[in-house]
Amino acid sequence: MSILTKTGLRVAYNLRPRMNTYISAARVHSNLHDLTMFRHASLSGAKMFHSYSMLQHGHVHKPKPGEELTVTYISPDGSQQKVEAAAGDNLMDIAQANGVEMEGACGGSCACSTCHVIVDPAYFDLLDEPTDEENDMLDLAFGLTETSRLACQMKMSKKIDGIRVALPAMTRNLQARDFK
Amino acid sequence: MRLAVVGSGPAAFYTVIRALQKVPSLNVTIFEKGFAPFGLVRTGVAPDHPEVKSCQERFTQLIDDNPKQINYLGNVEIGKDISLKQLSDQYNAVLIATGAQGNRQLGIENNTAGKPLRGVVPARNFVNWYNGVHDGALFDPSLLNARKATIIGNGNVALDIVRVLLSPLQRWKDIEFCDLGSSVYDGISKSKIEHIDVVGRRGLFQSAFTNKEFRELLNLVPMLPVDPKSELDVEPITRIDKKKIKLINGISTGLFDNELLKSNKKSFQFKFHRVPVKFHGDERVTAVEYTYNGKRVVEETDLVFTSIGYMGTSAEGYDSVGAQFDVKTGTLLRNPETGIVEGTANIFASGWAATGSSGAIAATMRDAFVEGDLIADYLQKHNDTTAIEDNEKQQESPINDNINTQDAVSTLEQGNKRIITWNDWKKLDHEEIRRGEIVGKSREKFETKEQALEYLK
Numbered sequence: 273m274s275i276l277t278k279t280g281l282r283v284a285y286n287l288r289p290r291m292n293t294y295i296s297a298a299r300v301h302s303n304l305h306d307l308t309m310f311r312h313a314s315l316s317g318a319k320m321f322h323s324y325s326m327l328q329h330g331h332v333h334k335p336k337p338g339e340e341l342t343v344t345y346i347s348p349d350g351s352q353q354k355v356e357a358a359a360g361d362n363l364m365d366i367a368q369a370n371g372v373e374m375e376g377a378c379g380g381s382c383a384c385s386t387c388h389v390i391v392d393p394a395y396f397d398l399l400d401e402p403t404d405e406e407n408d409m410l411d412l413a414f415g416l417t418e419t420s421r422l423a424c425q426m427k428m429s430k431k432i433d434g435i436r437v438a439l440p441a442m443t444r445n446l447q448a449r450d451f452k
Numbered sequence: 453m454r455l456a457v458v459g460s461g462p463a464a465f466y467t468v469i470r471a472l473q474k475v476p477s478l479n480v481t482i483f484e485k486g487f488a489p490f491g492l493v494r495t496g497v498a499p500d501h502p503e504v505k506s507c508q509e510r511f512t513q514l515i516d517d518n519p520k521q522i523n524y525l526g527n528v529e530i531g532k533d534i535s536l537k538q539l540s541d542q543y544n545a546v547l548i549a550t551g552a553q554g555n556r557q558l559g560i561e562n563n564t565a566g567k568p569l570r571g572v573v574p575a576r577n578f579v580n581w582y583n584g585v586h587d588g589a590l591f592d593p594s595l596l597n598a599r600k601a602t603i604i605g606n607g608n609v610a611l612d613i614v615r616v617l618l619s620p621l622q623r624w625k626d627i628e629f630c631d632l633g634s635s636v637y638d639g640i641s642k643s644k645i646e647h648i649d650v651v652g653r654r655g656l657f658q659s660a661f662t663n664k665e666f667r668e669l670l671n672l673v674p675m676l677p678v679d680p681k682s683e684l685d686v687e688p689i690t691r692i693d694k695k696k697i698k699l700i701n702g703i704s705t706g707l708f709d710n711e712l713l714k715s716n717k718k719s720f721q722f723k724f725h726r727v728p729v730k731f732h733g734d735e736r737v738t739a740v741e742y743t744y745n746g747k748r749v750v751e752e753t754d755l756v757f758t759s760i761g762y763m764g765t766s767a768e769g770y771d772s773v774g775a776q777f778d779v780k781t782g783t784l785l786r787n788p789e790t791g792i793v794e795g796t797a798n799i800f801a802s803g804w805a806a807t808g809s810s811g812a813i814a815a816t817m818r819d820a821f822v823e824g825d826l827i828a829d830y831l832q833k834h835n836d837t838t839a840i841e842d843n844e845k846q847q848e849s850p851i852n853d854n855i856n857t858q859d860a861v862s863t864l865e866q867g868n869k870r871i872i873t874w875n876d877w878k879k880l881d882h883e884e885i886r887r888g889e890i891v892g893k894s895r896e897k898f899e900t901k902e903q904a905l906e907y908l909k
């Protein structure tokens with residue numbers, strides 16, 4: 273398959289109406305530690321973190337001059353990256369296009385939960401309500417908190433300009449129990 | 453620095469992605485026993501979940517973008533074609549990412565005569581079949597002449613099976629990027645199965661299926677209410693269980709109500725609190741006997757799928773490297789600090805081989821990332837001692853600095869092994885996609901290794 277067809281495929285996946293699908297499964301509840309990272313992050317001197325050169329770039333638009341919105345991604349180590357984004361693009365594609373370490377294994381189809389992020393509580397209530405499907409998927413995200421969302425299901429808009437989201441740390445403690 | 457990787461499922465790829473990030477000069481050789489890569493993403497994930505499979509693109513790109521650094525060798529089984537000991541000796545580190553290659557055993561009597569009955573099928577055999585893995589022909593599609601089927605076990609794989617067998621046929625035409633094989637579609641369209649019981653040992657909240665899968669199924673296949681209703685008189689505590697109970701009650705409130713569903717005359721039903729004790733039948737299964745609320749009950753069926761879990765098996769060569777394997781859970785035991793498999797010097801493990809056969813790709817990825825970090829730590833620590841030796845070896849082979857692979861390859865060549873290289877796989881991949889395009893699907897898979905090798909001739 274040519275790169276073009278592949279890109280086409282991926283775009284098509286993203287354009288398709290959202291389907292109901294599979295999930296991962298670790299049941300964790302509100303984790304205060306994760307929320308405090310916003311404070312730590314704002315203190316730590318914003319070190320840029322750029323090592324994901326192999327990552328595919330998501331499909332994002334260039335913001336029109338004067339209409340640039342910003343998103344800040346906070347890594348588990350506290351370093352943060354502030355990027356410009358256009359309205360309408362989702363926070364997973366924006367992350368990938370800017371080399372932020374986020375997998376997005378299902379290509380933004382709400383089917384994998386690898387784009388789970390913790391939203392700064394200051395912005396959480398400004399977001400549109402998650403769909404049932406996103407909630408089902410979130411139930412199973414690792415390190416779920418009160419302000420967890422899936423990055424691929426959040427579209428950038430003026431309303432949430434400046435939004436800050438933290439990527440959960442990868443740790444190994446709970447094991448899932450699905451796929452029996 | 454060289455890393456040998458056994459297996460090419462998500463655990464293998466995500467571990468490599470992470471290790472490479474930390475040790476950019478790392479040389480990786482991936483050994484895969486099948487003719488195709490990607491493990492259960494290709495052979496487990498259902499054909500109507502194409503989006504779940506999009507991680508394959510990411511894996512493909514990793515190798516495409518790093519042809520010098522990552523060497524992929526398919527149709528090579530570690531433990532048979534090359535020993536684990538050899539890898540452990542020749543590489544700085546070895547990653548076992550072989551998933552779970554066996555089945556958890558139900559451990560009940562098959563029938564009174566103790567003979568295996570026709571129509572009692574491990575879920576794995578059926579899943580393989582509908583995913584186009586027809587090597588060894590472990591599932592006979594003529595068994596789908598059954599009217600009623602029973603699935604023992606109620607995790608997501610059970611719901612996959614219900615969806616595959618009972619969704620309206622039109623759906624297979626509607627799904628974009630579907631890779632259901634033509635012969636499989638044929639088998640499914642001839643299926644006579646009208647109803648499936650999904651049986652669990654315990655109650656609703658102990659069942660392993662997830663709400664996402666359940667919601668999807670409820671939109672496709674009519675569910676008969678749980679009987680007696682009192683089985684649902686349980687107080688949900690977690691947010692997940694609250695939703696589960698809402699979903700299961702939703703059918704009576706008309707929450708699920710669409711044209712597709714209305715036109716579907718087939719049905720499924722959850723049966724809880726049944727512990728299977730025995731299968732009935734002479735040649736073919738006719739019923740399952742359970743203990744239910746302290747009583748024995750016998751429920752008729754024409755076909756049984758046992759879906760109680762894939763399970764890791766102790767592989768050839770674990771002993772020779774001292775690897776500790778827990779037979780009860782079917783997993784390799786890792787040192788929690790170093791990630792090294794207990795009893796070994798330089799062997800690591802990730803994914804289902806180490807965690808057991810539960811957890812979606814996201815969970816496998818998380819496990820793999822942690823292991824990738826630990827491998828990187830290990831390699832960096834041992835870098836000083838082996839760097840010189842590495843350099844010498846690399847000079848001997850200026851084109852492919854992956855000299856140890858060449859050792860491994862020469863072992864294989866002596867045995868006349870047809871290795872399926874990454875380029876070979878790309879040829880197969882292109883051909884599958886080409887054949888798929890003709891019939892309007894994402895791909896039409898090669899169904900056996902013979903077919904694949906024949907094409908590569």
Ligand SMILES: Cc1cc2nc3c(=O)[nH]c(=O)nc-3n(C[C@H](O)[C@H](O)[C@H](O)COP(=O)(O)OP(=O)(O)OC[C@H]3O[C@@H](n4cnc5c(N)ncnc54)[C@H](O)[C@@H]3O)c2cc1C
Binds near residue numbers: 579812
């Ligand atoms: C039926 C089913 C459906 C699923 N559906 C979903 C889903 O929709 N969404 C989701 O997120 N997750 C799903 N999962 C879970 C997901 O597939 C696993 O989390 C994941 O595949 C585990 O990855 P792994 O790499 O550990 O093992 P695997 O994917 O099993 O990969 C192991 C690989 O190692 C190879 N191998 C084994 N032994 C050797 C050897 N000796 N030498 C060389 N190679 C060897 C195998 O051939 C295989 O390619 C499903 C699982 C099953 C069983």
Ligand code: FES
Binds near residue numbers: 380382384386
């Ligand atoms: S990318 Fe898979 S759920 Fe968001």
